[in-house]
Amino acid sequence: MTDTVLITGATSGIGAEFARQYAARGCALVLVARASGPLEDSARELRTRWGADVETIAADLLDDDGLARVLARLGAGRRDPGSAEDEGPAPVSVLVNNAGYGLVRPFADNPLDDEVRHLRIHVEVPLALAHAALQSMRPRGAGTIITVASVAGFTPRGTYGAAKAAMISFSRWANLTYGPEGIRVTAVCPGFVHTRFHQRMGADKSSVPGPLWLDAGLVVREGIRDAEAGRAVSVPSARYKVITTLAKVAPSSLVARLAQRGR
Ligand SMILES: NC(=O)c1ccc[n+]([C@@H]2O[C@H](COP(=O)([O-])OP(=O)(O)OC[C@H]3O[C@@H](n4cnc5c(N)ncnc54)[C@H](OP(=O)(O)O)[C@@H]3O)[C@@H](O)[C@H]2O)c1
Numbered sequence: 001m002t003d004t005v006l007i008t009g010a011t012s013g014i015g016a017e018f019a020r021q022y023a024a025r026g027c028a029l030v031l032v033a034r035a036s037g038p039l040e041d042s043a044r045e046l047r048t049r050w051g052a053d054v055e056t057i058a059a060d061l062l063d064d065d066g067l068a069r070v071l072a073r074l075g076a077g078r079r080d081p082g083s084a085e086d087e088g089p090a091p092v093s094v095l096v097n098n099a100g101y102g103l104v105r106p107f108a109d110n111p112l113d114d115e116v117r118h119l120r121i122h123v124e125v126p127l128a129l130a131h132a133a134l135q136s137m138r139p140r141g142a143g144t145i146i147t148v149a150s151v152a153g154f155t156p157r158g159t160y161g162a163a164k165a166a167m168i169s170f171s172r173w174a175n176l177t178y179g180p181e182g183i184r185v186t187a188v189c190p191g192f193v194h195t196r197f198h199q200r201m202g203a204d205k206s207s208v209p210g211p212l213w214l215d216a217g218l219v220v221r222e223g224i225r226d227a228e229a230g231r232a233v234s235v236p237s238a239r240y241k242v243i244t245t246l247a248k249v250a251p252s253s254l255v256a257r258l259a260q261r262g263r
Contacts, residue, residue, distance in 0.1 A: 004090045006030040006074065008061060008129070009099030011038040013195025014148055017216040018096050019046060021224060028053040028090060032070055033099070034060045055089070061099055061125045062117055074132035091140065095133040097126035097147040097167075102201040107159050115159055122163035127170065130185075134178065141182040146227050147171055149187040151235065154244045156256040164189070168233060175232035184230050188223035190214055191240040211239065 005022045009015035010031035019029055023046045033039050036058040043054040057073060059066030077091025100122050103110055126147050137143025149171070153164030171187035178185060192198075193214045198205045219236045226234030235241050247255050 001093075002090075003027040003093045004030065004077075005094040005096065006032065006070075006092045006129075006133075007096040007098060008032045008070070008125075010096075011035065011042050013197060014190065014193060014216050014219060015096070015098040016042060017220040018098065018146075018224075021217075021220050022094070023050040023052040023054075026050075026052075027094070028055075030055045030057065030073060030092065032057045032059055032061070034058065034066075062120055067125065067128065071128065071132045074129060075136060077136060091136050092133060093137070093140075093142065094144040095129055095146070097129055097145070099125070100148070100197075102160055102197060102203065103158075104201045104203050118159060119163055122160070123166050126167060130170075130174070134183065137183050138178070138181060143183045144227055145171075145174070145183065145185045146223060147185075147187050148223075149189045151189050151191045151240055151244055151247075152259065153187070153189060154247050155259040156252055157259040161259070172232045175230070179230060184227055186223070186227040186231060186234055188219065188226070188234045188236065189240075189244070190219045190223075190236055191243065193219055214240070 003022070005027045007015050007018050007029065010019045011033040019031060019042060023029060029046060029052055031039055031042055031054060039056045039058055043056050046052040046054050057070055059069050061067050061070065073089070074092050074095065076089050103114060103118050107115060130145050133143060133145055147167045149164040149167045152161040153168045155161055168187045168189065171185050174185040191214055192208050192212050193216050195216060214237055222236035223234050235244050
């Protein structure tokens with residue numbers, strides 16, 4: 001059966017690349033982002049280039065109504081194939097929690113409201129979507145939940161690193177817990193990736209050396225491969241595998257100083 005893949009933040013950067021790679025595999029897509037123009041442009045490109053079946057949900061995930069509409073789509077679909085209830089949209093079999101943004105200033109310099117919203121988009125929203133997806137995936141005994149975390153989750157890097165660390169820890173536990181039921185849970189942890197992320201947060205990209213930049217194509221290819229292999233944590237590229245291994249043993253003060261790049 002064709003997978004139906006729901007991707008948050010699917011109009012730009014890493015999320016748009018997930019949409020392209022899943023479309024190229026013949027999957028149906030449910031794209032989520034706030035701006036409806038780019039959503040429709042992305043849907044058109046995916047339909048034209050790969051003949052993909054594409055739904056769009058224009059929703060702000062930090063807004064109760066927007067989140068509720070995405071949760072409703074995750075709860076919809078056939079739970080009992082072959083029965084009279086076998087109607088409606090196909091159930092989501094792959095959830096990609098990807099939408100997110102960064103704050104350029106450190107914790108104490110930001111209004112607390114901004115920090116709370118940042119925590120919500122990176123932790124509360126992916127947990128809520130994973131919870132809804134599990135209600136529908138568990139009865140079917142199959143599914144994949146990918147959360148785009150970051151190598152920042154392995155380093156002292158403010159509340160961004162803390163939020164990503166929470167999702168890495170959750171994915172490790174959930175993969176162990178739901179893996180035996182046929183549900184794979186994976187945190188994909190990229191290093192610096194060329195997307196609109198840094199420009200949107202007003203960060204200085206020039207402080208990051210060229211070799212540390214990754215292409216979204218490689219990140220997503222390796223992320224999907226690791227999720228399909230049932231790995232709880234995916235660190236795309238050999239160079240970032242080495243960096244995250246060293247970060248575990250190097251002094252925190254040194255790792256924190258290096259992690260300040262791209263701010
Ligand atoms: N780029 C990097 O170096 C890097 C490295 C590690 C991890 N990551 C993570 O990768 C993920 C994707 O980032 P990216 O680099 O691809 O950034 P991006 O190019 O800025 O794309 C972000 C996407 O999220 C959507 N989005 C943002 N806020 C949203 C909201 N409140 N509700 C719904 N959609 C929202 C945006 O669309 P709208 O604005 O239209 O809503 C856009 O589609 C993030 O979780 C980020 O933390 C990025």
